[in-house]
Amino acid sequence: MAMELRFTQARFCAFLLLLLFCCSLFPVPLALNEEVEALLSFKSSIEEDPGGSMASWNSTASDPCAWNGVTCQEGKVVAIALPRSHLLGSLPPSLSALAALRRINLRSNRLRGLLPPGLFSASSLQSLVLSGNSFSGAIPDEVGSLSSLQIFELSNNFLDGTIPASIAHCKRLRLLDLSRNNFSGALPAGFGTNLTALERLDLSYNRLNGSIPRDLGNLSSLIDTLDLSHNDFSGSIPASLGNLPERIYVDLAFNNLSGSIPQNGALVNRGPTAFIGNPNLCGEPLKNPCPASATSQSQFPYLPSDQSPVSSLDGRKSTSSLSKRSVIAIVIGDVLAIGLMAMLFFHCYRRTVSSKSELKTENSSSDSKDSKMCYCCGKDRSEVLAENVKQFDLIPLDKQVHFDLDDLLKGSAFVMGKSGIGIVYKVALDDGITMAVRRLGEGGSQRFKDFQTEVEAIGKVKHPNIVQLRAYYWSADEKLLIYDFISNGNLSNAIHGNPSDANFSPLPWSVRVKIMKGVAKGLAFLHEFSPKKYVHGDLKPSNILLGSEMEPYISDFGLGHLANMEIGATSIYSVGKANEKQQSPLSSISFSPIWSNTLFYQAPEALKSLRPSQKWDVYSYGVILLELISGRSPSAVMDTSDMDLVRWVQISIEEKKSLLNVIDPYLAQEPEREDDITAALKVALACAQFNPENRPSMRHIVDSLDKLAS
Template sequence: MVVLPPAGTWVLLLLSSGFLLLFQFHGVGGVLNAEGKALLLFKWSITEDVEGTLSNWNASDQDPCLWNGVTCRGGSVVSLSVPKKKLLGILPPDLGNLSSLRHINLRNNRLQGGLPAGLLTGTRGLQSLVLSGNYISGPLPAEIGNLSYLQNLDVSHNSINSLVPPSLLECRRLRSLDLSSNNFTGPLPPAFGNSFVQLDKLNLSSNGFTGPIPAGIGNLSSLQGTLDLSHNNFSGAIPASLGELPDKVYIDLTYNNLSGPIPQNGALVNRGPTAFIGNPGLCGPPLPGPCSAGEGAAPPSFPYLPTDNSTPGVQVGNVDEVRTRRNLSTGQVIAIVVGDVAGIGLIALVFLYCYWRATSSAGKEDGGNSDKGQKGRKECLCFRKDESEVLSENVEQLDLIALDRQVNFDLDELLKASAFVLGKSGIGIVYKVVLEDGLTLAVRRLGEGGSQRFKEFQTEVEAIGKVRHPNIACLKAYYWSIDEKLLIYEYIPNGNLSTAIHGKAGMASFSPLPWHVRLKIMKGIARGMAYLHEFSPKKYVHGDLKPNNILLGANMEPFVADFGLGRLANIAVGTPTPHSNRMGTEKPSSQSSDVALSPILTSGLCYQAPESLKTLKPSQKWDVYSYGVILLEIITGRSPMILLSTSEMDLVRWVQVCIEEKKPLSEVLDPYLVRESDNEDEIIGALKIALACVQTNPERRPSMRHVLDTLDRVTATG
């Protein structure tokens, strides 16, 4: 028999157990302080912490000062620093409750969603906000102006899409501002630059800024390094005030819509043309194109002789008086004549000495043999051929030749480094090379032969080395000898797009890419290809665009690789190979039961346009077709050759058949994307672009620039 306690006892038991449950559930009721609670809300907003970085953030602690990434001073949280930990989640506004917070560093994670205004409202003492390399979207909140003590703002390499809020100008203590590689649009506030008297770093590159460059940027007297305004849509004239920047500042204005003469004053003087390329409307030095009469020449920066139309208040004599003042005195004329005579005499002496040395050395060596005498004269400094001509005729071995200023290693370091094979193809082996200082590179070995074509190779490889774009793999250096030819690239760590879409045999696990990452990849490839087609030094055609040579960076940003490689391989081995770099590729594993791979994939023909059957010479429209197939592959998750129950069908035709038969969208899409119903409009928009790219008639395909513009319009958050 069970004995029940009295009714009053039941009430006490219920109350005590309720309090216990509340205490256990919250875990923070009377133990963890308010700042710890705010940080726990951040932890709970993280849906994936693969490295267990936040594992010691426990509700049972009294305060969070011993938690990973948390720094306290005087018992208050002053710093939250958890960079490069692959944290997947969102930023909660509750971090704004950390009123003593001075530093936030969450760069290179996988944070999504918007930048909450609440975070910027509560942390008014914040000095450093670093969120670069995430997937943050939406606007930059106007509340950023509340951070009057902010010195470092870095939100680069995200997907922020808004105007720059005028309130940012209230952050007058800023020393470093990096908004690069986002989707910022519109003009900069007119007063931009006037407020940031302490700014020493400014990077606004790779956005969609429009309108004129504010003249106030020329007032940033503390700037150092590079003022990077490249890869935007800035228009109008270059403000002459930019010349007032410190001489040590490199001004990068490449790939905008700037026009008119380049001002010739201060920091803008003696800049090479590379600072201004990609602006067809610019003219005058240092660009080769002169300004037309209507545009006029840029004003000189040096004093000039006044004329009758000079500044009022300055008295100028008549023309004869001016001409008299410009006449040379008799002494000056004599000095010039004497100098000319002396110079001619010196040249004659050098010539005679050189001739005497050549003939005398030849006489000593062979008793006056005429053939060797001729050889001696040729070896004399006066008659020696240009060094590059000699090398191109008889190349045996050269040192490593850098194409990037940041290359600070030599051939010995490269050859002594640890090397791992990344892949093999018809155009050599690719190695992952790790130098002693930890620098990682990708080295492609082209093989032997072709010793007589160095000059041709040099011209081609150095042109490729000048191509610089955030979505193109950078060729950093090369090496040429009869026995060895190497191309040294930056190392891209996340493999290629084919593996990211389909996985790879032997992979321990495979996680399909979410839509926002796929969209980021689509746009990045389009940006890189639009640059190659329209703005690169030679307006390149890739000719072999496919997922295997789309490499993915640490934040899944795409890099177009291997452009121009076929041409270099032809020169290096000395025998012609197909222009399109048709090489063996690894077969990606299928993710669907009705999809299999055709042997044709090993030659990459599935990505080549129908006109490739008639000509081996690719065109830009050929690249557009290849890009369209890649888009279909990203959207459907299927390989470019599909095995049906009784036949094979290429991916382009399969999608067209699905549309003709009015199959539901869910049967066309990658099954993983079917669950992302909120993005259906964007997915359909991208599918339409892909179908436009793969039209049979090349003339009906859009340009890559038009593809990129359309992709930006139909997808608001990519």
């Protein structure tokens, strides 16, 4: 009996030892009780979970390491990642109970309410990503206690107040993105001095004010972006920003900055997009020159002083006067020049009189006003006759034009834009009709018949997605094109916003699809069904106009031909009309401003081809699609990295990055559109193929886009 008792005790002791051993190896169920409670508290704060992302979070499953979106290490919860899960609710402070929590990623959900201060007591937190939600209120001062924080993303929320000074205590921060909120006030003191580990800083689209701190020049670890654009910063640009690494993209656009742009270090050779929207900034690379400062006499010693130039210090006359021989030579040269000019004037006078008499004989019904031109330049009589044609009224191109030149000149005119090929006016006529008038300016070597032929061909192009040319005016001194006025601005402003529009909101996907389809149909019509099967040659968002219902209109088509007529060049904008002697587009940049803003949308072969082709337009259209999908400007991508927008998207896909890294963050809020967005992205990349032979026709593009839901 005693022996059995000892055996039973031995078995019990062995069981206890085994139990203690198991507990030491697998402490998870006991240790996770508090963590389970914290996670279930988070789940209870979620009102809607349409995708069932938290379905596995329940009290019966006591091991949260198996729950969706939860990651554990050594039996501790270290990460919660539920991005784009359509969660509606709030964020509880109980997450601070997760002592080992390092990463939170709740990007692009529908979380709202205040940021709980308790959340910022999770001392191990290294990454907090809450962008693309609806959080409001201020950032708690407790953020300064997150000494291990490296990634802090709160972009695209409704947060306000000032940026807390305590954030400067987060000295390990590598990425700080507070863009697209309502933060105001000045940047806290020591911001640039303490956060020297920052690799990316984005504070754009807020209401931050005050001056730009000089210590931002200490952010020597930046490798990506310093974006302070679309705020209310004032004062001058600190020269210390030139100390930043030259490889980063500095964006100071659309603030209230003033003074000259420092030309040192990282601020040199920046494009104008980094500084636009600051009316009081001056100097390179902007076209607004700085006012010349008063220059001292010592800077220009060759200029005369206020004293007499012929007096020396002792009052005697200077000995630097010209010699007699030099004076005689100058006089003889002047006499010969005057004689030569007189002979030339007499020759021109005789030819002018002769030409006028011929004109009166052959065309007695012509206008009695003589042309103010000299006929001694070797032109034949047919050219003289053609150039003497003068137009004194509008020439309508359809029956809807019920106004004349006088009505147009009496209307209220406002400058809408200016480019290398003329000024565009918005003209409101007395009868309430509004037209857009493009003034091509003075001069030009083309004859009236050439101009008339080209303009009337453009006027015959009629399509719901192409701006209609209604009338024109021609004279030797003035050329006007009168179009329908399109009321809703251009696509570039619709994608990226206009500094004068305080209520800017990104385009929803349905509107973007509408624009994609409309532009494709208009371009396909130009290529396939227009009288000359035109090539646009300069397609870009700024010349895609939007109507009151956001319907797109292609504008500026055919202007390239007229611009080249102005400079005496052969047309390069209609298929089959290129001249073998024509200059390449690259060489035309220097004298044809139509190319100056087109480089980001030009096909790769544009640098070596003699003429544009329909495949050029397809490539440009592909870049516009990528801009619509990504929300990124091609110029901004080029300034940020060493690649264009097309290559940037291609590399992102080759590296198998998430679609979220490519598309506009606002589109992430429409997850049900993911398939359509992916399909449109494939069309865009097909259009932007390097080899033009691999690009689809616009007709096939229209067919592909028709499959997308509007």
